[in-house]
Amino acid sequence: MALALAILVLLPLGWLAATSLTTDNAPRELTFRHYHQLFVDRSFLEPFWVTLWTSVAVGLLCVAFAAPMAWLVSRTDLPAKRLLRMMILASFATPPFLGAFAWVLLGGPNAGLVNHWYYWITGFKPFEAESLVNIFSAWGIVFVTALYTFPYVFTFVATSLDHIPSDLEEASAILGAPAWRTAIDVTLPLALPALLAGFLVAFLQSMTLFGPAAILALPASIDTMTTRIWSLFQFPPKLGLAAAASLPLLLITVVLLRAQARIMGRRGFSVLGGKSTGQRLLRLGVWKPVALLPFAFVLSCSVLLPYGVLAWTAFVKNYSAPAAGNFTFDNWKFVFLEFSQTRLALTNTFLLGVSAATAGTLLATTIGYLSLRKLVWGHRWLSFLATAPVAIPGIVLAVGLFLAYTHAPLVLYGTLTIIFLAYLTKEMPVGYQQVASSLKSVHPELEDASRIFGATRLRALVDVTAPLIRNGVIATWMFIFIGSIRELSATILLFTARTKTVSVTMFDLRESNDWGPIAVLSLTMLAITFAMILAINFFNDRRVT
């Protein structure tokens, strides 16, 4: 078990390091040439710089919007909080590359609907006047990525605010501080670790995402690190360089995740467990509409407009034409009945999702049980290995897997198996965390009780532990399934003509501007995702404990 896990995680990383240090062609020799080239070649320095500044911008933008939003939800009598939180969850659940597709339809310089409305209102003519927005730009990436990463910051900060004991703030109020002073002097410093941690996660997301960058930056001839690595895989492949270019991403991720864990560990939740009941909510009064503005803006951009445009595009012949005589079901027929590529992709995606979810759940449950109950020697290593892939960006993992499994003895490239391995590895941390948290909620004494009354360890597992973690295990399966059917960053390097998935096919359809089918596939993916989330909530609500 431990060995399988170690191979799964360490083999790709080993190949990554080895390839980055050897020459591409026989005879293979040790070389630092690839790293040297990273530092002198402008075609690497520029993407690196673009990646860096756009990621910082995404982080700052997320903090600038999400922090006040979290404060408003947690500390004021803002109306419709449940609805707002649900819509933020919806942004969270939307694959960023879907958002990017939708924003191409909305913010493309000439045909984009937003620009369309702009011309219509102002009376300007397309191609003559400057368009209102041009999503094909570095700022376009920043905008779209921020739309789908701000929920991280929001969740971190809101959770932290919810756990700050109200007496800490009341102590300040009773000493005569007005509400805004309390917010700045007491609340802000206490929420700062969460804010910082949220910034780091937003930064990392932005740095390692492939979808938005590929969809929005490539047409504008801008490269980021992820698109650059991808281009190294186009013919003729430059594997040594790709491996070398992957390592900085891996290194930065590891360092920042450690920093984040330390920030959260040391101060972030040190006040957790304090009394958080009976928060006094600040009255907004006439400011309510103003307070709702940022929510209206952000959620329109992340959910309402994109979902709207996708729904529209899925049912019309031409998305930028007027409604009259435009409606059609052809796109749906095309995707599900006529086009063999999409049918193959749907089958592949479904197969991959089910197998990764099933294998991942089994593996995560076994590892979780063995390591949390300390049943085997080296259980610490088990849990470390299971959570380590969280620090491996999808595209880096794909480079590693590609390198590891294009060689004898295991040639998996070109099979669904290699994509399955990528999903399994990538989703292992999520699965493990899920299972671990439900196992932790089962007090070990519940099992002990079963044993002292005469049950063997296996019997106790069947009678007590299994029924109690069942909901958690089902949720784990669904989380891995959701994560797998939307995967793009790793798949994009590993697919071949016969192993295309839905996400990759959408990427292809884009080349031929088949927006109708893209919208149909997007809606399908969203529908499955939300159905699963609803099911998870349904199961969680029915918990017996």
Next chain:
Amino acid sequence: MTHLELAGLTKRYGGVGAVEDVSLSVAKGEFICLLGPSGCGKTTTLRMIAGFLEPDGGEIRVAGEVVSRPGRSLPPERRNMSMIFQSYAVWPHMTVLENVAYGLKMQKRPAAERRERALAMLAATRLTDHADKYPAALSGGQQQRVALARALAPNPAILLLDEPLSNLDANLRGEMRMEIRRLHEQFGNTSIYVTHDQMEAMTMADRIVVMNGGRIEQIGTPHEVYDAPKSRFVARFIGASNVLEAKHVGGNQVEVAGHALEIGRGDFAGAGRDMSFCVKTHDVDLVPDGTAHGNNALPGVVRSHAYLGSHRDYIVDVGQEMLISAPASLDLAPGAKVSVRFHADRCRGLVQ
């Protein structure tokens, strides 16, 4: 007749002894309390008896047969014991009746008999009305009674209880104490009860085992442990005692801050050596006249007092601070000079 025997039982974690050289003989049907502060090794001892932990040294025998020794330990499911856990550990996905019948199911008794016996246990614990409910619908006290019924249903040879009342509030605790003792009288299981609450131990146990730092300090009936503590630790832990530092002069005589006192009982260190003695808070007289020394008394100054209705608690400084229970009618202000008079037969010398 010895039923359960611990001989030199030892358990170490990373070289540190959690339980060291614990030896104890328990007679059939006896109710034993393991009493000691948190972290003294009570749970570790209990879990070794149950078979969840394997000892690093010593052995455990039940009815003469070894069930645990280093490297060879009978698994819990084959020991015919029951246990009540601090967390109750009532299974939330089974009804009350299913919980109680579980042990019988493991014993492969016929279904009809299981049901009958489980219902009888529910009647004994006054839970009949709740048989088909899930535990989440019950209060803490009721869940604890489910745990009791479940533990007693298979009629175990040995019943183990790990601080079963520590999660209940004070009123309920008193009630459950009686309940557990009543059920013990009814079913007569050999019981090992772990607690850090000396009141619980005093009121329930046939014998108390006082533990400290992984070792046994004293074994005795509640009366023995209360009246004749063998060490400073036991005297302090059982409570209501003052432990005073003194120097042994010889014979029954000790000296405290230049004043001679006579000690009636206990151990003596040997002439010229330091030792202690203990005396209960209500076994000394507080005399308002600060000049009446001699005559087995020490001069002192009142530091503070608290009115408790039935009596007053005074903190008096006699060079060392003492807690003294005096009649409620005696009203002395802080700073008042007093004498503290000792009765030789109420003072007990301590060396350990």
